[in-house]
Amino acid sequence: MKNIFVAICFLINAVVISQNCEYTLKGEVIDFHNTTPIENAAIKVLNTNNYAVSDINGKFTLKNLCNKNITIEVSHIGCETQTISIELKENAFETILLEHHLDELNEVVVNTTIRAENTSISQSLKQKTIDDFTDKSLGDALNTISGISSLNSGSTIVKPMIHGLHSSRLLIINNSVRLFDQEWGDEHAPNIDINASNSIEVVKGATSLRYGSDAIGGLILIKPKKYATTDSLFGSSTLSFNSNGLGGIVNSELIKTYKSGFYGKIQANYKQFGDFKAPDYYLTNTGTKNLNASFAFGYNSFEQGFDAYYSFVNKELGILASSHIGNVNDLVSAINSPEPRITEDFSYAIETPRQTVLHHLAKVEAYKRFKGLGKLTAQYDFQINRRKEFDTRRGDRSSIPVIDLRLFTTSFQPNLLIDAVNNWKINTGFLLRFQENNAVFGTGSNPIIPDYDKYDAGFYATAEHQLNLFSEISAGFRYDFSKIEASKWYEIEDWENNNYDQLFPEFESGTTENSDILTFPEFTFQTYSANLGYTKHYQNDFELFFNYGLASRMPNPSELFSDGLHHSTARIEIGKLTFTKETAHKFIGSLQRKHQNFGFSISPYFNYIKNYLQLVPVDIETTIRGTFPVWEYQQDDARIYGVDVDIDKKISSKFSYNGSISLLQGDNLTDDVALIHMPSSNFINKITYYNKDLNQLTISLNQKTVLHKENYPDYNFYTYNATIDDYVYVDISTPPSTYSLFGFNSSASFKAFKTGNLKIEFNIENFFNTSYREYLNRLRYFADELGRNFNLKIKLNY
Amino acid sequence: MKNLNSLKTVKLLALFFISSLALVSCSNDDDHDDHEHEEEVITTIIYTLEDDNGNTVTLTYDDLGGGSTVSGSFIANTTYTGTIQLLNETEDPAEDITEEVEEEGDEHEFFYTSTISDIVITKDDVDDDGNPIGIETSLTTGDAGTGSLTIVLKHEPTKPNDGSSDNAGGSTDLEVTFAIEVVFT
Structure with a gap:
């Protein structure tokens, strides 16, 4: 087990003896897990020279103990030393259980x-x-x-x-x-x-x-962080300010820990930005406001404990005003225009289009360890997500969300970790989950995602086995069952055109209204996953990893139920009720070397995905509002492969270099074209100067280059523009050109108060104020990415 | 102490369960059958043109399947008075959307273009700022010919503008094209 750097010493009960200093405490030290004796543990009576060492059978004897409260200290190689108070009343025999296995508590140490x-x-x-x-x-x-x-x-x-x-x-x-x-x-x-x-x-x-x-x-x-079991109160506050967007964040956290194992944490922040700026113009309506908070408390000891956690995220996001378009001619105008059609002066105002999202997450987790078995954990959680999207609408409707969804999820998942057998670590557990989506009534717009109830149940077992000191294998299996019950109005014409009246007559409710029919689609899916992993450690800090993973996914509600105009994006999106599950086989290997002077990692991967679901433009449709591209979800076979390379090199005692390269190729094997929206090849270089003696001064220069994507699927098309009586080319596919960005970071730490420290950072992003667009930005048709930004951060730890 | 802790844990778990159940049951308002009506829909445009002699030409676009239809032909060298009517015919009775557009006249503008270059269309109505809206129009024909007439309704265009929909910005709410004919009587 790689993680055994430290063992946590744990002692239950204690015993006693009578008058004078003639009494004896005998005992044995054994491993908590497999009850084997531990040799060479030191048992010392504090403030005396009285100590004992456990023998090959884990036995020890402390003689000449006095009639009073004594404190003994039990330690073993790699153990965090623990002190225990004992009230002596009589001669006694004591069993001391030591913990050699490392679990989450080790992160403390x-x-x-x-x-x-x-x-x-x-x-x-x-x-x-x-x-x-x-x-x-x-x-x-x-x-x-x-x-x-x-x-x-x-x-x-x-x-x-x-x-x-x-x-x-x-x-x-x-x-x-x-x-x-x-x-x-x-x-x-x-x-x-x-x-x-x-x-x-x-x-x-x-x-x-x-x-x-x-x-x-x-x-x-x-x-989250695990905290040491000591009596302490500490925290930190961060203030960050940016020139681009004239905004930043104020974040504070406060943590109280107790020696008994109890802890509590409170954290909150407020973030606000106004309109961001591209090098040549303001990106009107791109401001944001966030209010986030989290609370945690719990009790952690080696044998048992619990954690309760609640977090709250509330955000309001403005979306580039110019990205609201009515039809494909508006899109063509945007693509052909060098500047967005709306560029106003800087403002903190957030108008339409915008999103507001409120997310609550709460969980409680409890665990108990069983001697000679392992650790049983049970977790219960729930989440509420309320998403509202506001669009530019006619007739005072801009204040009514065009999308209003409320998603409630709750789950219960116990896990049993069995680590009693040497060199084996087995995890097994199950999951029960209920999810309810409510497309809140009153939007005056057809909901993209309908009301649905979803039930999930899953079971898994994984095992890790240490073959020898240098190699380890792992394997696992998981099975999930999901059932989704939806309720959705379809246009009768669409329902019949898709042949759903033949395929799914059982979904029809019989209720029709105007030209719509109410349906109750109901699906069950069974998904499986499995994995196989192998690790080998070599001399000179080399490590080799190999992993195979099988994963399968049921189509999500948007892939199944989408059937209409997605207003703000001016495209018609069509899902299908006939989709089957997506299955992926991913092979990934990695050769790594972790070394102070020269470390690297080379990770090639290959992912074959059967029935890969993707949304691609297939057609155009003319309506009263003009022409729209029709994007349909399709199920194809796909292949994604590539390699990630990371290099860390120490140039001198104060200078170091980091670099990375990511290469990726994605192919749609069914249509023999590239996959849409795959990242371009990119590389990063960074040189850092670090002086520990000079207030930990760090100065670094970094550069990131994203290359023009050569392999992309060409879904460009022509559309007739009646006002100019001609066909125009709609270039929605061609990726933007190569760009390079440069950045500067610097930071220094200073002592503040008695134990705290103050860290000041100054950073520059997009140093040369480069105008560029990124293939993976859905708004790349409308505006450039952000221009130069100066950032000042102050963090106070106390 | 140990027992106390596990008791606390159990209590806490129970509390979470109960509170979440309460949340579910409160919110489960079973509105599954509620039928959300698309409120902003314009299904029909009717552009009615009438000359001084009472001859009419009606251009209709029906998005519910009828498509673009034109009744009658324009007479050469004649001036027509035109009126646009917008309807949402998914409602019963059909809802007149023209009023909504008129009320928000400063946020809307109709644009008319024809491939028959002799046709001149002027907007006869103005919004609160004195800029054209285009619900009321005059259409004057020249020589005979055939071609198309396109009507575009822009939401939040730049006002005033140069009269061309391509340069007016905003987002397109409507864009329909009719095949028209101008004839000598």
Whole structure:
């Protein structure tokens, strides 16, 4: 077990003796898990020279103890020393259980990356990187990792993408709760407050079966910090200000811990930005307002404990005013115009189009360890997501949301970790989940996602086995059953054109109104996933990882039920009730070397996805409002492969270099074209100067280049423009040109108060104020990306 | 102490369960059958033109399946008085949307273009700021010919503008084209 750096010593009960200093405490020290004796543990009576060492059978004897309260200290190699008070009344024999296995408590002691599984291929963001992105989003922070990109809608709606896959194909696990926030939508960013987390781990493959079988792209694990069991009160406050958008964030957190194991944490922040600015113009209506808070309390001891957590995310996001279009001719005008059609002066006002999202997440988790078995954890959670989207509408309707969805999710998931057998770690558990979506009545617009109830039940078992000191294997299996019961009005014409009246007569309710029919679609899906992993450690700090993951995903509500005009994007989006599940086979390998002077990682991967669901433009349709492109969900076979390379090199004692390259190719095998919306090849270079003695002064220069995407599917088309009586070319596919961005970061730490410290940071993004557009920004037709930004951050730890 | 803690945990779990059940049951208003009506729909445009002698030409676009129809032909070298009517015929009785557009005249403007270059269309009505709306129009024909007439309704265009829909900005609410004919009597 790689994680055994430290063992936590644990002692139950204690015993006693009578007068004078003639009494004896005998005992044995044994392993909590497999009850084998522990040799060479030191048992010392504090403030005396009286001590004993356990023998080969774990036995020890402390002689000449006095009739009073004594404090003994039990320690073992790699153990965190624990002190225990004993009231002596008589001679006694005491069994002392020591814990050698490391679990979450080790994070308190050891400052090292803890992988979700030892054989998984993952990369983590540490607290420092998270701090750097305090006033940005989860997607922005993850973008710094090789192989991770993002699908953006403007600059504030950022969806993380792992190896070209996003939305329903990524599981975002916040504090071990799977996030459900209408994640199917391209313009729905995850409702995560990055400031509430301590570390973020990205698993580049379907290897963590504990959270679901549908991690076709991978997982993002957002973890809180575990606190040491000492009496302490500490916290931090951050203030960040940016010249672009004239805004920033104020974030504070306060943590109280007790020696008894209890802890409590409160954290809150407010973030606001006005209109952002591209190099040549303001991006009108791109401001944002966020209010986030989280509370946690709990009790952690080695044997048992609980954690309760609640978080609240409330955000209001303006969407570029110019991106609201009526039909395809408006889109052509936007594409051909060098500047957005609306560029006003700077303002903090957020008009339409805009989104407001409120997300509540609460969970409670409790665990208990059983001697000679392992650890039983039970978790119950619920989430409420309320999303409203406002559009520019006629007749005073702009204040009425055009989309108003309320998603409630609750789940119960127990897990049993069996670690009693040496070199084996087995996890098994099940999941019960209920989800209810309510398309809130009163929008005056057909809901894209209908009302539905969804029931999920799943079961999994995973095993990790240490073959020898240098290699480890893991394997796992998961099965999920899902049932969705929806209620939706279809236009009778569409219902019949899609042949649904023949295929699904049982869904028809018999109720019709005007030209619409009420239907009750009901589907069940069974999904499976499995994984196989292998890790080998070589000399010179080389490590080899190999992973195979099988994942399958049921179509999401948008893929099944979409059937109409998506207003603000001026496109007709059509889903199908006939879709089947998507199944992925992902192979990923990694050769890594972790070394102070020269470290690297090379990770090639190959993902074959059967029945890959994608939304592509297929046709145009003329209505009274003009012409619209029709985007249809299609099910194709797909192949995504590529390689991520990371290099860390220490140039001298003060200078270091980091670089990374991500190459990716995605193919639609059914149509023999490239997959739409795949990230371009990109590389990052960074040189850092760090002087520990000079207030930890750090200065770094970084450069990121995103290459023009050569392989893209060409869905361009011609449309007739009656006002000029001619056909015009609608270029919706051609990716923008190559761009390079340069940045500057600097920071220094100063002592503040007795124990605190003050960290000041000054950063410049897009140093040369480069005008560029990004292929993976859905608003790339309308405006340039952000121009130069000066950022000042002050963080006070106390 | 140990028992106390586990008791607390159990209580807390129970509390969460109950509160969430309450939340579900409160919100479960079973509005599954509610039929959300598309409120902003314009299904029909009727552009009625009449000359001084009472001859009419009616251009109709019906989005519910009728498509674009033209009744009658324009007479060369004649001036017509035109009126636009917008309807939502998914409602019963049909809702007149023209009033809504007229009320928000400063946020809307109709644009008329024809491929028959002799046809001149002027807007006869103005919004509160004195800029044209285009619900009331005059259409003057020249020589005989055949071609098309396109009507565009823009929401939030730049007002005033140069009279061309392509340069007016805003987003398009309507865009319909009719095949028309101008004949000598």
